Amino acid sequence: MDMNMNMDMNKPDIWAHVDMNRERLLKEIMAVDFTIIELNLYLDTHPGDRNALMLYNNNVLRSRMLRQRFESMYGPLNALMSTSKYPWQWIEGPWPWEKEAL
Amino acid sequence: MWVYEKKLEYPVKIKNCNPKMAKYIISQYGGPDGELAASLRYLSQRFSMPTNEAKAILNDIGTEELAHLEIIGSMVYQLTKGATAEQMEMAGLGAYYTDHDHAVYPISASGTPFTAAYLQSKGDPIADLHEDLAAEQKARATYENLINLADDPDVIEPLRFLRAREIVHFQRFGEALRIVQDRLGDKKYFVKKPDCMK
Amino acid sequence: MTSNPMFDRCMMQYYNPAPILNPKLAHAYVPFQYINDICCIYPPMKGLQQGTIFPELDRQYGADPEYTVDA
Numbered sequence: 001m002d003m004n005m006n007m008d009m010n011k012p013d014i015w016a017h018v019d020m021n022r023e024r025l026l027k028e029i030m031a032v033d034f035t036i037i038e039l040n041l042y043l044d045t046h047p048g049d050r051n052a053l054m055l056y057n058n059n060v061l062r063s064r065m066l067r068q069r070f071e072s073m074y075g076p077l078n079a080l081m082s083t084s085k086y087p088w089q090w091i092e093g094p095w096p097w098e099k100e101a102l
Numbered sequence: 103m104w105v106y107e108k109k110l111e112y113p114v115k116i117k118n119c120n121p122k123m124a125k126y127i128i129s130q131y132g133g134p135d136g137e138l139a140a141s142l143r144y145l146s147q148r149f150s151m152p153t154n155e156a157k158a159i160l161n162d163i164g165t166e167e168l169a170h171l172e173i174i175g176s177m178v179y180q181l182t183k184g185a186t187a188e189q190m191e192m193a194g195l196g197a198y199y200t201d202h203d204h205a206v207y208p209i210s211a212s213g214t215p216f217t218a219a220y221l222q223s224k225g226d227p228i229a230d231l232h233e234d235l236a237a238e239q240k241a242r243a244t245y246e247n248l249i250n251l252a253d254d255p256d257v258i259e260p261l262r263f264l265r266a267r268e269i270v271h272f273q274r275f276g277e278a279l280r281i282v283q284d285r286l287g288d289k290k291y292f293v294k295k296p297d298c299m300k
Numbered sequence: 301m302t303s304n305p306m307f308d309r310c311m312m313q314y315y316n317p318a319p320i321l322n323p324k325l326a327h328a329y330v331p332f333q334y335i336n337d338i339c340c341i342y343p344p345m346k347g348l349q350q351g352t353i354f355p356e357l358d359r360q361y362g363a364d365p366e367y368t369v370d371a
Contacts, residue, residue: 030109031344037111037166038353041270042335044158045277052335059344079106096110097176099117099183112348232328246361262361266351269359276330283327 121193124181132208132216141167143221
């Protein structure tokens with residue numbers, strides 16, 4: 001089991017030169033966002049845990065970076081926070097419940 | 103308020119049409135121990151919770167249950183997509199197909215439409231949190247039953263994920279209960295006072 | 301199972317969580333979880349696959365005897 005991946009937070013972005021396709025990038029975002037959700041719930045009942053808070057913040061920054069990359073190539077992910085090209089991209093498929101989403 | 107993210111919490115990509123499985127899985131959409139009941143329960147109970155930790159955990163787990171509702175809806179949608187009327191009927195979904203075609207509608211596996219009777223928001227934080235603990239265990243048990251009924255890995259993987267979430271939610275509600283118990287044990291803090299003490 | 305001491309320390313939490321002090325009658329108690337070490341959580345992809353980032357809360361159906369009962 002690789003316990004050390006979380007230490008990669010501060011290393012340079014190793015994926016910068018790789019053209020991640022839509023599915024792979026979206027799964028990566030799903031995975032980081034899931035870590036964020038889990039830490040969010042943990043911190044709700046452990047608000048004084050410094051280590052968990054640091055992990056949470058690091059993961060949020062990583063998620064932001066991955067999202068920026070995804071949105072620049074494949075369109076908006078978030079209803080209130082993502083900008084759009086013309087014409088309005090939000091309505092474009094695939095929508096998450098469709099098989100083509102991945 | 104809520105903001106929508108255009109992705110599922112866990113990926114769902116089911117290659118094989120299987121309306122029979124959809125008939126069972128829909129119970130976690132609109133059934134007694136399903137995600138709709140869970141999200142409404144937690145999002146309703148959060149208003150009368152006494153501590154910040156409890157309010158936060160009910161808020162955030164309630165929000166996550168909405169994401170799970172979406173996963174279940176997506177599974178039912180993908181399992182019935184492309185099924186003919188005859189296939190729906192053979193899977194035991196003839197009555198459902200009559201009223202809903204291939205739509206997703208909140209009912210239980212036995213066809214009972216969703217009702218608020220599946221949840222309680224008692225206003226007593228101890229009672230509410232105990233209900234939440236029980237709800238998570240019932241949901242976990244239901245997912246285990248669904249895993250036993252399924253044989254397609256594309257279906258089993260999201261069910262396993264959802265089952266694992268129930269265990270974590272149980273732990274968080276347990277911790278919230280501890281925090282509330284400690285707070286209510288502090289003599290200066292009352293949630294309810296009998297009239298004779300006012 | 302595994303000889304990774306860090307992993308074993310995380311699993312110890314499942315079997316030996318912090319004791320509950322001064323329990324009262326007619327009360328139910330769930331032990332608190334604590335992350336002992338920030339290295340003790342699963343990497344994101346594994347966390348998503350298992351359904352939790354915490355090994356001590358990873359109780360898989362079919363693998364964990366408590367949750368796998370012969371009906």
